[in-house]
Amino acid sequence: xxxxxxxxxxxxxxxxxxxxxxxxxxxxxxxxxxxxxxxxxxxxxxxxxxxxxxxxxxxxxxxxxxxxxxxxxxxxxxxxxxxxxxxxxxxxxxxxxxxxxxxxxxxxxxxxxxxxxxxxxxxxxxxxxxxxxxxxxxxxxxxxxxxxxxxxxxxxxxxxxxxxxxxxxxxxxxxxxxxxxxxxxxxxxxxxxxxxxxxxxxxxxxxxxxxxxxxxxxxxxxxxxxxxxxxxxxxxxxxxxxxxxxxxxxxxxxxxxxxxxxxxxxxxxxxxxxxxxxxxxxxxxxxxxxxxxxxxxxxxxxxxxxxxxxxxxxxxxxxxxxxxxxxxxxxxxxxxxxxxxxxxxxxxxxxxxxxxxxxxxxxxxxxxxxxxxxxx
Amino acid sequence: xxxxxxxxxxxxxxxxxxxxxxxxxxxxxxxxxxxxxxxxxxxxxxxxxxxxxxxxxxxxxxxxxxxxxxxxxxxxxxxxxxxxxxxxxxxxxxxxxxxxxxxxxxxxxxxxxxxxxxxxxxxxxxxxxxxxxxxxxxxxxxxxxxxxxxxxxxxxxxxxxxxxxxxxxxxxxxxxxxxxxxxxxxxxxxxxxxxxxxxxxxxxxxxxxxxxxxxxxxxxxxxxxxxxxxxxxxxxxxxxxxxx
Numbered sequence: 213x214x215x216x217x218x219x220x221x222x223x224x225x226x227x228x229x230x231x232x233x234x235x236x237x238x239x240x241x242x243x244x245x246x247x248x249x250x251x252x253x254x255x256x257x258x259x260x261x262x263x264x265x266x267x268x269x270x271x272x273x274x275x276x277x278x279x280x281x282x283x284x285x286x287x288x289x290x291x292x293x294x295x296x297x298x299x300x301x302x303x304x305x306x307x308x309x310x311x312x313x314x315x316x317x318x319x320x321x322x323x324x325x326x327x328x329x330x331x332x333x334x335x336x337x338x339x340x341x342x343x344x345x346x347x348x349x350x351x352x353x354x355x356x357x358x359x360x361x362x363x364x365x366x367x368x369x370x371x372x373x374x375x376x377x378x379x380x381x382x383x384x385x386x387x388x389x390x391x392x393x394x395x396x397x398x399x400x401x402x403x404x405x406x407x408x409x410x411x412x413x414x415x416x417x418x419x420x421x422x423x424x425x426x427x428x429x430x431x432x433x434x435x436x437x438x439x440x441x442x443x444x445x446x447x448x449x450x451x452x453x454x455x456x457x458x459x460x461x462x463x464x465x466x467x468x469x470x471x472x473x474x475x476x477x478x479x480x481x482x483x484x485x486x487x488x489x490x491x492x493x494x495x496x497x498x499x500x501x502x503x504x505x506x507x508x509x510x511x512x513x514x515x516x517x518x519x520x521x522x523x524x525x526x527x528x529x530x531x532x533x534x535x536x537x538x539x540x541x542x543x544x545x546x547x548x549x550x551x552x553x554x555x556x557x558x559x560x561x562x563x564x565x566x567x568x569x570x571x572x573x574x575x576x577x578x579x580x581x582x583x584x585x586x587x588x
Numbered sequence: 589x590x591x592x593x594x595x596x597x598x599x600x601x602x603x604x605x606x607x608x609x610x611x612x613x614x615x616x617x618x619x620x621x622x623x624x625x626x627x628x629x630x631x632x633x634x635x636x637x638x639x640x641x642x643x644x645x646x647x648x649x650x651x652x653x654x655x656x657x658x659x660x661x662x663x664x665x666x667x668x669x670x671x672x673x674x675x676x677x678x679x680x681x682x683x684x685x686x687x688x689x690x691x692x693x694x695x696x697x698x699x700x701x702x703x704x705x706x707x708x709x710x711x712x713x714x715x716x717x718x719x720x721x722x723x724x725x726x727x728x729x730x731x732x733x734x735x736x737x738x739x740x741x742x743x744x745x746x747x748x749x750x751x752x753x754x755x756x757x758x759x760x761x762x763x764x765x766x767x768x769x770x771x772x773x774x775x776x777x778x779x780x781x782x783x784x785x786x787x788x789x790x791x792x793x794x795x796x797x798x799x800x801x802x803x804x805x806x807x808x809x810x811x812x813x814x815x816x817x818x819x820x821x822x823x824x825x826x827x828x829x830x831x832x
Contacts, residue, residue, distance in 0.1 A: 437760040448745060448765075462636050462647025481633065488765030490745075514766060523766040529631060542770070543632075546777035553781055557788045560704075567706040568796050575798040578596055 225427070226265040234294060239264075242294040249421040249496070250433065251443035263428040270427060271334040273326055273365055274308035277358040278351050278385050278394055279340030282413040283376040284308075289499060290416030309353070320354045327368060335426065336369035338362065338397050341378040341385060345393035359400060366401045371432055373407045373422060374398065380410035380440075381518040388522055398439060407432055408439040410491075412515035417496050418444045438518075440490070449486035449512050452494030455479065468509075479506060483527040485514030599811035604679050604716055604804055612669050613805055619662040620779055626655040627776055659739055666732050679716030684825050685726040687719075692825045695719030703792075711797075712823060713816055719825035721789070724782075731778045738772040741765075 223231075229239050243261045247254070274284075314322055326334060340358075343350035348357030356364075366372055377383035379397050386394035398406040409422055422441055425433040433441040450456065458464070458478035465473040465482050478484070486494075489512055493504040505512055511527065514520040565572065605613070629651045636647060673682035687693060699720040701707045712718060717725065740751075741758025742765055759765045794801040804810045816822055 437757065446745075451746070457642040460647075460649040461638075461642040461645035462633055462649075462651075463638060463642055463645070464633060464635070466635050485766065488742075488769055490765075517766055518763045519767065523764070524770065542774045542777060545774075546780065549777065549781055550784065553784055557785065561788075561792070563706050564792060564796060567708075571711065571796055575796075579798075581596065 223269060224264070224266060225269055228269065229264075229294060238294065245417075246421060246424040249417050249443075250425045250428075256428075260424065260428045264424075267427055270423070271326055271330040272308075272337060273323065273334055273369075274337040274339065275361060275365060276309045277338065277340030277342055277362075277378070278392065279376065279378045279383075281339070283339045283378075283419070286411075286413035286416045286498075287375075287419045288416070290420050323365075327365060331368045333370050334368075335371050335373065335423075336365050337373045337375055338379045339375040341382050341394040341396055342400055343385075343392035344395045345391065350392040362397060362400060366404060369404065371407065371426060372397070372401060372404055373409060374439075375409055375419065376414055377410045377412045377515060377520075380408035383412055384521050387519075405432060405435070406439055407435065407441065410440060410445075410516040410518075414516070415444075415492060415496050415498060418492060444492045444496075445490045445516070447490065447492070447495075449489045449491050449493050449506070450484075452492070453486055453506055454494065455506060473509060476509075479509075479511040481529065482511050483525065483529060484511035485517070485520065485523075486512040489514040489517050489520075491516045598814040599799075600814055600817045601809050601811055602715055603677075603808055604810045605808045606677055606680065607808065608668075608672055609676060609680050610805055610808055612665055612672065615661060615665050616669075619658045619665065620783070622654060622658040623662060624776060624779060626651045626658065627773075630655060631773055656743065659736075659743075662732075663736055663740070666729075666736065670729075678824070684717050684722045685729065687723060687825070692719050692723075695823055695825055696723055698823075713797075713812065713821055714824070715810055715812060715822050716824060718823065722825045728778075728782055731775055731782075734775050735772065735779075738768045738775070741768050742772065 226239065240257075240261065243264065244257055247257045247260050252260070276284075309319075312319060312322070340351075342348070342358040342362055344359065348359050351358045353361060374380045374397050378385070378394070382390070382394050382396045385392060386396075398408065407422060409419055411418070418441075421444065422433060425441070425443075433443060436442050436445060438445075450459070453459075455476065455478045458476070459480055463472065463475075463477045465477045465479050467473070468482060480487070484506065486506065493512070494506070497504045497507070513526050514523070517523070630648070633648060633651075638645060670682075672680055673685075678684075687696075695712075696719040698709075699712050699714075699718045702709055702712050703718075703720070714721075716722075737755060737758050740755035744752045744754075744756040744758075745765075747753060759768045762768055762771075790801055793799075800809060800811050812822060
């Protein structure tokens, strides 16, 4: 049989959980955590548990293009072991370059088999951007360009998830001048919704949450106008930041080693992009909820926002346009413009008195005459 | 017996700026001043040293509140002015700002020659806005629009009211809050430069024309020479359309 690599009858998630030796209690902990993460009510726990108990696991194809695999790394460091053990191990069994055992022709066959076997049923996860420059030679796998692989895999996918900033908005490789023409996948896949899970990397729990939502409800989670799941990307890091009271109070770190930094004041003035970044870092945090950049004293760099590498400097409040020749700061340009304007006006004032002397003297004369004629 | 000065002009009072226009002007000026000062503070807050707990302070909070209140005033004032451009007197009409005829451009060129290049020629006699000023105000209206779009676009995600929510598409359209914020900051400098030039030119016109340019935004009156009035020597950027 040619299809042994991809068994037709898929076990359910719960069966896998049991097989791996987790207890019922572990499973329910995982369920309650996921229910909370995807923003459901407590009462929906039953629904999530039932879905994981009865739904056969989703066949998943996980493609890697131009990326650094930090998304996969983040995913396997998700706070609950079941996330890595079951969701990732099991969903990515079908095809994922990084973690699968197969290689070479065997791996390619596996990909082809999954696509034919589960036509219209598999989830396509894409990590990385697609280089469009030079006919796509910058990233080729098995003799095919990224674009060919993506188009082929996307055609019969049930849903498409763009993992991380690379797949969602191009990330660092698409920074100016974007030599490989790195392109986010929503610009290449036509006629299918793409769930964007931006971040460099995205939070592991967020990634797990998106998959659990797909499983539980059989449809994609509610997305915002940019295609990001609302449950995780509708609030700014700033709004959920524990240092926010310092921001409102007007207490800021001036330099990284000053007294204010030791007191844990707001990092706004050292370039924190929290006020313009939509993500769940302040709530979910990273590495089993240990911390997040701001908590460890570093400003948010806005990694889940489009163009974050081109939106000014990391350690300054952005007011400069990159690619403005030199990076011009609004206030510097403004002050120079103000100086030039003042000088021009002063010149104009002098010229007025020279060129319009007759006119001005006439008015003065007229006014003085009237003053003389007045008796008191 | 004193001889009367021969060239003393009889000045005729013209009601140019109606009360709503004057209210608009000063409310706008006040809102812009508050917005610029608080805007600078928000972009780069002062270093405040304090031994008080953060919970007892709200410095940035108050500055932002002031910015938001001023922005609402600015926004509704702007909407009102657009409305008044359709119902106000001929000097407040929208056609004083938007060139719809060749005459408008001819006038602009004339003002440019006389007032900016200081060339010799017939002095330009405007009662309301001169064509050049009107056209530049058109750009200020565009700047108002940019500031409203970017400002409320940034504010939308913090607000629960439907009005700012209407602007939620702006950051989505232009690739995120960060870029919108930068545009908002750069555009502010237009207002500063505009204000400096505007105030200078008001003094300039008052000084060389003697028609009450400065005080016109107080009482609403300008004064033109009787001959100018009789001979219809004055200029307007666009002839007012006859209302049916």
